[in-house]
Amino acid sequence: MRKYTDLNPNDPADRPTWVDEVDNPYLHGPYAPVVSEITAVDLKTTAGEIPPDLYGAYLRNGPNPILKPRGPYHWFDGDGMVHGVYFRDGGASYIRKWIQTRALHEEIASGRVEKSGMMGPFNLDMIRGRESVAINPDYCKDTSNTTLNLFNGKILTAWYNAGRIHRLDPLTLETEGEETFGGALRTTMNAHGKTDPRTGEFINYDYGDFQPYLTYYVIGADGKMRHQTRIDLPGPRLPHDTTITPNYTILHDFPLFHDPELLKRSGYRMVTFHRDLPTRFGVIARYGTQEQVRWFEFQPGYVLHMVNAWEDGDWITMDGCFQPDPTIRRNPEEGPLASMLAYLRYTGHLRRWRMNLKTGEKQEQQLDDLNVEFCLPDAYMYGVKTRYSYHQLIPTDLQTLAFEGLVKYDHSNGSREVYRYPQGWYGSESPFGKGSPGDDEDDGYAITLATNVADYRSEAWIFDARRITAGPIARIALPGRVPSGFHAMWVAGHELWPGAALAA
Ligand SMILES: [Fe+2]
Incomplete structure (x- = not known):
């Protein structure tokens, strides 16, 4: 297996010096944090020309720790930073800015990291006292570093392990504060909520290691809480994503979860794959209650990210990136970081599940065998049938998670096109941005941010989809x-500059 140290040494100019003292692959090479915020206009191309019809913004979240971590560093512990590239009239500008979480404020005020990360050490008294409390990050640093959603004119960021939602101005990336939907939200929320592009509603849930194991929410397009219901599960689970259709939401129950007794006893969040249990998808009407959830059982495994779901008569079809064997295989040579490194490594493929709401019939089918993840359709088509999706090619022979190529799938026949990033370049998740209105679903662009680990250059790359x-x-x-x-994510220009769209 290639080690992260094969990738490169550290950027000599733009990194906090403390990273040199910490032996952790996710703090070095392509993962090393940068030290400042940037706002820049009139960016120059190194090749080609920015298409004049590319109108909108590419936004990407990720970890960028400011201070030396307390205890072992997990990739999810890095303070969230959003990188934004804004395209308009054939030009581009760029902003990178930290998300102003309460954890970051505490750190800046005290000059040191106050909270433990995902690998502890934990305050066991706080965990034991939490049995009926849903807020996860009280005993763990919530960095909001994982996802982005456009909702009600703002960007919402969230954290991998269910965290507080943060609201950002989409044009400046300034943090406006924690989003509680008028005070109605009293729990954390999962990272991968979905905004319905047709109705503007925000659909999400909270989950945790203690009861209630899952609480389902629908927020109206006006930002007001419209619906919440508790969903009973057999125990604590680790869902990561969800999908929506115009009428339904699909919830996840995978046989990969923590041992809550061990957690209470030791603070250790050991994840075990129970291959004797099924994967379960729960279909709930958008405003449904837990008594109305229809559960469908499938082959055991795990899914981080779904592509999309849609209704087809009585059927719901859902495509996603499936890990048939998510066993956490620790390499003892990796020492105390073995768990994190193993958990973040990925082996999986594109798969389709179908569920018949009338007959209870179900189908599942592997669509391809390429090792792909971080899959996105045109997100403005969430909930309706999509033909294409854009994925990252994940190496299976690397110690860490890295993106080595862009893959486009045609779901009508499972075929794919692959572009491998040139040697030394690593990409980012690559959303689709619509260009001039056209009839074809892929009439537009896929965009990524790529970094060259040989000379630390980064570029925004635009592909004709x-x-x-x-x-x-x-x-x-x-x-x-x-x-x-x-x-x-891609934010369409008319959502960023509504006045300009009207003038056009
Ligand atoms: Fe994710």
Whole structure:
């Protein structure tokens, strides 16, 4: 297995010096944090031209710790930083800015990291006293570093392990505060809520190691809480994503979860794969209650990210990236970091599940065998049938999680196109951005942020979504390095500059 140290040493110019004291792969090379915020305009291309019809913003969240961690560092512990590239009239500008979480405020005030990360050490008294409390991050640093959603004109960021929702201005990336939907939200929320592009509603849930194991929410397009209901599960679970259709939400129950007794006893969040239990998907009407959830059982495994789901008569079809054997295989040579490194490594493929709400019939089918994840359709088509999706190619022979190529799938026949990033370049999740209105679903662009680990250059790359294999049609030099990170999204220009859209 290739080690992270094979990738490169550290950027000599743009990194906090404390990273040199910490032996952790997710603090070095392509993962090393940067030291400042940037706002820059009139970016220059290094190749090609920015398409004049590319109108909107590519936003990406990711970890960027400011201070030396307390205890062992997990990739999810890094303070959230959002990188934004804004495209308009054939030009581009760039902003990178930290998310102002309460954990970050505490750190800046005290000059040191106050809270433990995901690998502890934990305050066991706080965990034991939490049995009926739903807030997870009280005993663990909530960095909001994982996802982004556009909702009610704002960007909502969230954390991997269910955290507080933070609200950002979409144009400046300034943090406006924690989003509680008028005080109605009293729990954390899962990272992967979905905004319905047709109704503007925000659909999400909270989950945790203690009862209630899952609480389902629908927020109206006006920002007001419209619906919440407790969903009973057999025990604590580790869902990560969800999908929506116009009428339903699909919830996840995978046989990969913590041992709550061990957690209370030791604070150790050991994850075990129970291969004797099924994968279960729960279909709930958007405003349904737990008594109305229809559960469908499938082959055991795990899914981090779904592509999309849609209704087809009595059927719901759902595509996603499936891990048939999510066993956490620790490599003893990796020492105390073995658990984190093992958990973040990925082996999986594109898969389709179908559920008949009338007959209870079910189907599942592997669509391909390529090792892909971080899968996105045109997110403005969440909930309706999509033909195409854009994934990252994940190496199976690397110690850490890295993105080595862009893959476009045609779900009508399972075929794919692959563009491998050039040697030394690592990409980011690559959302689709619509160009000039056209009839074809892939009439637009896929965009990624790529970093060269040989000289620490970062660029925004724009691909013609119909010709991924041709490589980027434009490469834009960014004024700072973009460390490897988590989720990205495309925000259409009319949502950012509504006045300009009207004038046009
Ligand atoms: Fe995710």
